[in-house]
Amino acid sequence: MGFPHPSHPKETVLLSKHFGEPGARSFAGWTERGGYQALKKALGMTPEAIIEELKASGLRGRGGAGFPTGLKWSFMPKGDGKPHYLCCNADESEPGTFKDREIMRWTPHALIEGCAIACHAIGAEVCYIYIRGEFTDPLQVMEQAVAEAYGNGALGGNAFGSGKRIEIVLFRGAGAYICGEETALMNSLEGKRGNPRIKPPFPAAAGVFGMPTTINNVETLAAVPHIINRGAVWYKALCLGNPKSTGTKLFSVCGHVLKPGNYEVTLGFPMKELIYDLAGGMRPGRTLKAVIPGGSSVPIMNRAEAESALCDYEGIVEQGSMLGSAGFIVMDDSADIVYEVYRLAKFYAHESCAQCTQCREGTAWTTKILERILKGQGKPEDLDLLLELSDQMTGKTICVLSDSCAAPIVSGIKKFRSEFDAYLSRAKAPALASA
Amino acid sequence: MSDLVNLTIDDVAVSVPKGTMLIEAAKQAGVLVPHYCYHPSLPSPAVCRMCLVEVEKAPKLLPACVTAAAEGQVVNVHSPQAEKARESVLEFLLINHPLDCPICDQAGECELQDYVFQEGRAGTRYSDYAKRYNPVEDFGPDVLYVPNRCILCTRCVRFMEDVAKTPVLNVSERGDRAYIGIDPGQRLEHPWSGNVVDLCPVGSLISKDFLHKARAWDLDKTASICPGCTQGCNMMIDTRDGAVVRLRPRANLEVNRHFMCDVGRSDYRWMNRGDRAEVPLVRDGQRLVPTDWDAAAERLAALVQSAGRVVVLASGRASLESLGWVRRLLEGRQVTAAIKVPLGDEAPLAGVPDLALRKERVPNLDGARLAGYDASWADAIGRLDGASLVVLLDVELMDAELDRAARAEALVALTTLDDERLKGATLLLPVTSMVEEHGTYVNRSLRVQRYVQAKAAPGMARAAWWIAAEAWALGEPGRSAPDTAAAAFARLSETIPTLGGMTYGDLGLTGRVADAAARSAAR
Numbered sequence: 001m002g003f004p005h006p007s008h009p010k011e012t013v014l015l016s017k018h019f020g021e022p023g024a025r026s027f028a029g030w031t032e033r034g035g036y037q038a039l040k041k042a043l044g045m046t047p048e049a050i051i052e053e054l055k056a057s058g059l060r061g062r063g064g065a066g067f068p069t070g071l072k073w074s075f076m077p078k079g080d081g082k083p084h085y086l087c088c089n090a091d092e093s094e095p096g097t098f099k100d101r102e103i104m105r106w107t108p109h110a111l112i113e114g115c116a117i118a119c120h121a122i123g124a125e126v127c128y129i130y131i132r133g134e135f136t137d138p139l140q141v142m143e144q145a146v147a148e149a150y151g152n153g154a155l156g157g158n159a160f161g162s163g164k165r166i167e168i169v170l171f172r173g174a175g176a177y178i179c180g181e182e183t184a185l186m187n188s189l190e191g192k193r194g195n196p197r198i199k200p201p202f203p204a205a206a207g208v209f210g211m212p213t214t215i216n217n218v219e220t221l222a223a224v225p226h227i228i229n230r231g232a233v234w235y236k237a238l239c240l241g242n243p244k245s246t247g248t249k250l251f252s253v254c255g256h257v258l259k260p261g262n263y264e265v266t267l268g269f270p271m272k273e274l275i276y277d278l279a280g281g282m283r284p285g286r287t288l289k290a291v292i293p294g295g296s297s298v299p300i301m302n303r304a305e306a307e308s309a310l311c312d313y314e315g316i317v318e319q320g321s322m323l324g325s326a327g328f329i330v331m332d333d334s335a336d337i338v339y340e341v342y343r344l345a346k347f348y349a350h351e352s353c354a355q356c357t358q359c360r361e362g363t364a365w366t367t368k369i370l371e372r373i374l375k376g377q378g379k380p381e382d383l384d385l386l387l388e389l390s391d392q393m394t395g396k397t398i399c400v401l402s403d404s405c406a407a408p409i410v411s412g413i414k415k416f417r418s419e420f421d422a423y424l425s426r427a428k429a430p431a432l433a434s435a
Numbered sequence: 436m437s438d439l440v441n442l443t444i445d446d447v448a449v450s451v452p453k454g455t456m457l458i459e460a461a462k463q464a465g466v467l468v469p470h471y472c473y474h475p476s477l478p479s480p481a482v483c484r485m486c487l488v489e490v491e492k493a494p495k496l497l498p499a500c501v502t503a504a505a506e507g508q509v510v511n512v513h514s515p516q517a518e519k520a521r522e523s524v525l526e527f528l529l530i531n532h533p534l535d536c537p538i539c540d541q542a543g544e545c546e547l548q549d550y551v552f553q554e555g556r557a558g559t560r561y562s563d564y565a566k567r568y569n570p571v572e573d574f575g576p577d578v579l580y581v582p583n584r585c586i587l588c589t590r591c592v593r594f595m596e597d598v599a600k601t602p603v604l605n606v607s608e609r610g611d612r613a614y615i616g617i618d619p620g621q622r623l624e625h626p627w628s629g630n631v632v633d634l635c636p637v638g639s640l641i642s643k644d645f646l647h648k649a650r651a652w653d654l655d656k657t658a659s660i661c662p663g664c665t666q667g668c669n670m671m672i673d674t675r676d677g678a679v680v681r682l683r684p685r686a687n688l689e690v691n692r693h694f695m696c697d698v699g700r701s702d703y704r705w706m707n708r709g710d711r712a713e714v715p716l717v718r719d720g721q722r723l724v725p726t727d728w729d730a731a732a733e734r735l736a737a738l739v740q741s742a743g744r745v746v747v748l749a750s751g752r753a754s755l756e757s758l759g760w761v762r763r764l765l766e767g768r769q770v771t772a773a774i775k776v777p778l779g780d781e782a783p784l785a786g787v788p789d790l791a792l793r794k795e796r797v798p799n800l801d802g803a804r805l806a807g808y809d810a811s812w813a814d815a816i817g818r819l820d821g822a823s824l825v826v827l828l829d830v831e832l833m834d835a836e837l838d839r840a841a842r843a844e845a846l847v848a849l850t851t852l853d854d855e856r857l858k859g860a861t862l863l864l865p866v867t868s869m870v871e872e873h874g875t876y877v878n879r880s881l882r883v884q885r886y887v888q889a890k891a892a893p894g895m896a897r898a899a900w901w902i903a904a905e906a907w908a909l910g911e912p913g914r915s916a917p918d919t920a921a922a923a924f925a926r927l928s929e930t931i932p933t934l935g936g937m938t939y940g941d942l943g944l945t946g947r948v949a950d951a952a953a954r955s956a957a958r
Contacts, residue, residue, distance in 0.1 A: 176609075193606065198481045198501055354587060354606060354613035355482040361527035364611035368564055377563075385560060392523035395495040396484055 003106065005261055008278045012238065014248045015222050016264040019106045025141055027148040030109035036154055038225035042117040043162040045228075050121040054224070056232035058239075058246035063089055063217030064294065064324045066245075066313040069224075075204035076122045076212050085208045086119050086127040087189070087215040091173055091180035093132055094295030095347065097327030099250035099262050100218035104131070104138035107222065108145030114221030116159060116166045117228060122214045125165045130185050133175035142170055177351035181399045182215045184353065195353045196399035219250055240268030245312030253279040255330035256286065267312040274311060275330060286332035290416070294324015296344050297404030299411035300337070320411070337419045339431050341412040342370035348405035359402035362393040366409060373423045376430035383413050383420055442508040457499035457510055458486055466512050469521055469550045471636050472588040473500035476692045476787075478597055483588050485524050485550070489514040496520055518554060525555040531567040531611065532637075533583045541638030543651030547586060569614055574604075575623025577643050577697065578632060582614040585639040591615060591631040598694070598786035601625045615639075626782040626792060629697040633683055642681075644701065649675045657889035658685060658944045660876050662752045662869055663699035664779075664793040665800050667878030669945065670695055672703075672870065672889040679706040679870060679890065687945045690882065694784060696792040705868075706890075712853045712865035713894020723863060728895065732902065734862055736909035738845045739764055742824035746815055747772035748840070749808060749828035751797025754874025755883070756920055757866075757899035758799070758806040759927040761828055761849075764903040764910075768824075772808040773815035775830050776800060793879065798869075802877035805931050805949070819843065827857075828899055829866055849899045865896040872898040873920035875942065877949065884946030885939060 003020030007013055018024035024033055042050055055070030076084060088111065092100040103111060115127045131139050146168050149155045159166040171189055173179050179188045183197035186208045207213020227235045239246045245267040251274060254260045258280030265274065275281065275288065282288055291306040292298060299321040301309065309319035316323045331340065349363035366389055369382050390406035397403070413420055422428035439450045444457070447464035458468045459475070471483035479500040487496035491509040496517060499510075511517060528547065536542040569582035589606060592615065596602035603623065607616030617623070623631065632642045654673040661668040661682070668691035673681040682703050684695035715731035716723035726734075739745075745765050749758055751774040762772060776795050783791035810818070816836055819825060825843040829851050832840065840846055841859045848860040851868045871892040877883050900923045904916035917923040921939040928934040933949045941947055 198479075198498075349610050352610040354609050354611075355480070356484050357482070357524050357527045357586070358484055360587065360611055360613060361530055365527070365530060365561065372563065389523075392520065392527075396487060396520060398481060 003102070003261075005259055008263065010269075010273060010277060011264050012248045012266045013264050014226055014238075015103060015107070015110065015219065015250060016262060019102055019262070021106065024107055025109075025145065027109060027145070027152045027154075030107070034229075035109050035225075036113055036160075038228040039113045039116050039154060040160055042120055042228050043160055043164060047121045047123060050117065050228070053227060053232045054121070057227045057235040058232075058243070059220065059223055059227060059235065060245070060313065061217055062219035062223070062249065062326075064094070064297075066323060069216065069220055072204070072216070073118070073122050073214055075202070076214055077204070078123075080212065083126070083209075083211050084122055084124040085211055085213040086115060086122060086124045087182070087185065087203075087208060087213055088115055088127060088129040088218060088221055089180060089182060089185060089215055090129050090131045090135070090138075090218045091185060092135070092218070092325075093175075093177045093180045094297065094325045094327055095344070096252060096254050096292065096329040097295045097325040098252045098254070099326070101135060101138050102250075102262050103218050103222050104135070104142050108138075108142050109149065110222045110225060111142070111218055112145055112149050112154070112168060114224040115168055116155065117224050118214065118216060118221055119166045120164055124214070126167045126169060128169050128171050128189055128208065130171050130173055130179070130189055132180075133173045139170065139172060146170060176353075177347075178353045178399070178401060181401070184399070185215070186213065193353075195355050196401075198398055223247060238266050240266050240310070240312075242268050242310070242312050242314055244314055249311070249326055251311065252325075252327040253330060254328065256283060256332035256335065257281065257330050258283060265311065268315065269311045271309040271311050271316075272307045275306070275328070279328075279330070282332050286334060288330070289333045289335055290331045290337060292321075292329040292331075292408065293326065294322045295327040296329065296347070297400070297407060298322040298324045299407045300341075300415060301411075302415045336431060337412050337416040338370065338374060338423055341408050342367065342374055344408045345370055345405055348401060352401055352405075356397035356402065358393045359397050359405070362389055362402060363405045365389060366393075366405065370409075371432060373420065374430060374432040375434040376423060376426060377434060378420075378424045380424060382424065383417070387413060440504050440506045440508075442504050442506070442510060444510040445512050451504050453503075455504045457488060457490075457497070457502045457504055457508075460504040461488075461499065461510070461512060468499045468512050469546075469554065470500060471546060471586055472590065474590055474593075474634060474693070476598070476694070477590060477593045477634075480589060480593070483524065483586070485521060487517060487520045487524075488512050489517045521550070521554050522556060525551050526560070528586050529555070529559065530561040530564075531583070532586070533566060535584070539584065539638040540641050540646060541584075541635075541651075545638060546636035567611060572617070574617055574640070575628055577629055577701070578623045579641050579643055579646070580615060580617075581639050581641065584637050585615055586637055587613055587615070588636060589615075590634040590636070591640055594631055594634055595623075595625070595628065598630075598784060599625050599627050600785035601628075604631075626698065627694060627696050627784045629700050630684070630694045633693070633695075645681050648680050649673075654680070655889075657887050659870075659886040659889060660798060660884050661695060661699040662798040662876070663696070663702055663796060665795045665797065665879040666691065666791060666793050667798055667876055667882060667884055667946075668695045668699060669884065670699070672706075674890050677890050679703045689945070690878065690880075690884075691790055692787055694787065694790065696782060696784070698779075698782070698792050706870045708852070710853050711893040711896065712850050712863065713896060714865060715895060716860075716863040718861045723858060723860070728897065728902070728905070731862065731864060732905040732909060735764075735847060735864070735902070735906035738824060738847060738861065739768070739906065740910065742768055742845070744769045744818070744822050745771070745824045745826065746818050746822045746840075746843070747808070747826045747828065748812075748815055748830050748832065748836075749774045749803065750830040751776050751795075751799050751803060752869060753799065753803075753828050753899060754869065754872065754920075755799060755802040755806060755877060756874050756923040756927065757828065757849075757903070758803050758808060759931070760900040760903040760907065760923060761826060762807045763927075764907040765826070770807075771810045771815050771818040771822075773810040773812050774800070774803040774808050775812055789880070795879075798876040798878070801879060801881055802875070802883075805877060805933055806927070827860075829868075849902065851896070864899075864902055865894060866899040866902065867892040867896050871896070874898070874900075875924055875939075878946075881933070881949040882946045883934065883937065883942055883949050885942050885944060887944075
């Protein structure tokens with residue numbers, strides 16, 4: 001990945017190759033590094049050919065859900081006469097995840113190029129890049145890059161002389177976590193409160209401003225130029241045994257590791273090597289206790305699960321969690337799982353949009369119960385209550401924020417029950433002062 | 436029949452039009468899916484999650500309000516999983532609810548109460564914590580917001596935004612701190628904003644006018660028609676111990692959907708007036724002396740027999756029956772008949788086609804036309820001079836108009852009010868107001884709609900149609916007067932072609948368009 005640590009030999013650097021090179025940020029610098037060849041090539045291809053290439057590459061969404069990108073693009077209606085939109089989800093608000101930020105900071109033109117190719121493929125003339133409100137630095141870099149792309153004819157009414165109109169509009173969010181959910185993002189973009197929408201209709205039928213829309217994550221779009229340049233066959237070959245998970249992926253590793261940072265490896269890479277070799281392993285004298293691998297919205301993995309997991313969409317599911325955004329929150333034996341779960345629940349309670357009853361009330365209630373356990377005031381029935389509330393918060397709401405709050409709670413209790421019991425039995429001193 | 440889909444809901448097979456949502460399809464199966472945010476006259480946000488039902492082969496519970504019925508679907512509203520989910524939603528809704536039912540206006544007609552009694556938990560598991568508290572807000576001239584009772588269903592927000600098209604309400608804050616906010620500097624002053632009180636499924640949005648007036652179980656409810664304008668909104672009259680305390684809209688998808696304007700709903704105090712005419716009075720020289728109805732009818736019949744030119748001035752609030760029978764009583768005379776039509780500003784409800792508080796502030800303008808009240812008010816007043824008989828049907832006249840009317844050879848005043856100014860009349864006959872009688876109005880779309888008696892008539896007051904018909908029967912041997920409003924209507928309906936012989940039975944309580952009836956009769 002090259003920033004802030006030098007690339008590790010076990011990495012496969014594709015997206016992160018130019019991280020840390022300020023020269024790659026300019027249009028000229030990007031062109032020198034082979035940039036915009038893919039866009040020029042794509043503009044000479046039919047949209048159908050591009051979509052077929054994407055389908056064949058096996059590229060799946062890097063935002064969390066892992067939906068096949070080419071298939072998503074193919075859902076866009078053809079010849080409907082309506083304006084189509086591309087949305088780039090650059091809201092990256094998932095705790096523990098910081099990969100899109102680096103893509104925008106170091107290789108803004110990679111994203112612009114990916115957006116432009118996607119626009120052509122889905123018949124969109126306008127792409128909105130929804131950037132997280134707190135991303136001041138990435139926003140400035142992106143603004144500069146978009147201006148340069150217009151100035152050099154890559155964007156505008158006649159992109160690279162192709163006759164195609166491709167516009168990119170940068171939109172700065174206001175900092176709500178939920179605006180990273182694709183339909184809340186669209187509402188926010190339209191100037192409405194960032195509440196998730198009911199699906200159906202799906203974005204391909206009615207997205208931004210009610211028009212057919214494709215929404216992709218930053219990392220997904222940044223991977224597209226590589227596939228166009230080097231072909232689906234090459235990309236699909238970037239695979240460590242699981243043909244359903246192809247290509248490279250940026251893993252944001254944070255927490256109790258010696259070298260936190262973004263690491264780019266081929267999907268299927270062993271989590272154990274990622275944590276111990278690439279990210280430098282545990283601090284001296286510490287041992288691995290748990291990993292939350294998908295940002296914070298997925299079940300917690302215990303040490304055994306983490307050390308035997310393969311880092312791809314299926315591999316992590318096999319070990320009891322999900323890949324999600326691939327932001328690894330690594331915890332060593334100094335971590336207090338009850339406190340960590342409480343901290344996450346508190347985050348979700350703060351960020352709940354308040355639409356669905358279970359989420360609005362459930363995130364806050366579970367937080368209060370966890371708080372009372374940490375204050376040494378827990379009741380014997382609290383864990384059953386937490387599990388029951390979590391069950392009712394799962395799979396019952398418009399979006400998955402509520403499920404995301406429940407996942408760490410349920411997995412925390414199931415995999416680390418003794419830590420909860422220690423507070424409940426008063427064997428452990430309260431971690432929070434009672435008011 | 437390809438536009439129908441067949442499905443099974445709680446073991447009942449139903450066929451519904453394609454696109455019907457499960458919550459509506461369930462009604463056909465006789466199953467009410469508990470719900471809060473769903474309302475048939477508002478867009479569905481599917482946020483309360485109360486209407487989650489089990490659909491076989493679906494991986495999770497689905498919200499019945501936004502899930503379209505599909506061919507072959509097997510839906511279970513009362514599966515253990517669905518019931519558990521509803522019990523849980525109710526528990527979540529109650530943890531921050533103050534449970535102040537004993538002092539809440541909504542108690543007894545509260546959907547939170549109802550469903551909790553039906554499917555909720557008996558006890559709380561949230562006992563250690565203080566409930567969320569926000570102070571009461573004054574939202575508008577008649578609306579208070581009690582945030583502590585709010586379940587954030589957002590019906591009010593959607594009504595103002597999507598129906599009134601005046602989006603002044605919003606959801607403010609997030610998570611469990613959320614509440615309904617009103618935009619800075621705004622008030623709920625839209626002429627239809629009172630509907631948010633009806634739409635609120637709990638006691639969160641309440642009417643200042645109705646505040647602490649009655650418990651829901653003290654109220655008698657009567658189907659009626661708003662007498663406020665020519666729109667003819669269907670309404671419910673709520674009376675407590677014989678006094679009208681509240682008017683609320685009654686659903687009629689053809690006329691007013693589920694809504695009613697604030698002018699209509701607030702205009703009920705006249706229904707409880709105490710200064711009423713209660714005894715028929717007949718002129719004896721300088722005095723008006725009390726009499727019985729037989730004598731009064733005879734005197735009326737005699738006045739009509741001897742009358743030359745007649746002017747009838749009627750209220751537009753009079754029923755079709757009364758207008759029609761007064762007119763029939765005068766058949767064969769030279770008659771000028773008009774109703775008084777007060778005018779006001781039109782106030783449309785933007786999101787519903789053809790729904791407005793209308794300029795013409797009477798309910799029976801078209802009924803009067805059908806009954807032969809075809810003169811303009813000015814013309815009729817002009818004809819007062821030299822008239823031999825003037826009949827007033829509960830109409831309020833200006834002093835100058837009344838002076839001219841009193842110069843006629845005979846003045847018959849059918850009146851609800853004990854009005855000193857009418858003491859010059861030849862006959863003063865106490866009649867019922869629309870609250871005290873059965874009757875019909877014809878709205879601006881020629882929809883004939885029944886209203887039902889909601890309270891007892893004072894003293895000896897009778898419906899004007901009954902008095903007119905009794906006198907009419909005396910006019911020729913062999914005539915018999917109708918003795919019910921239904922008969923009075925049916926006999927008018929036979930002679931007014933537009934009505935095409937329709938009866939109360941045809942009208943039901945949501946009415947029927949007269950033209951369509953005429954066409955079907957012709958066929």
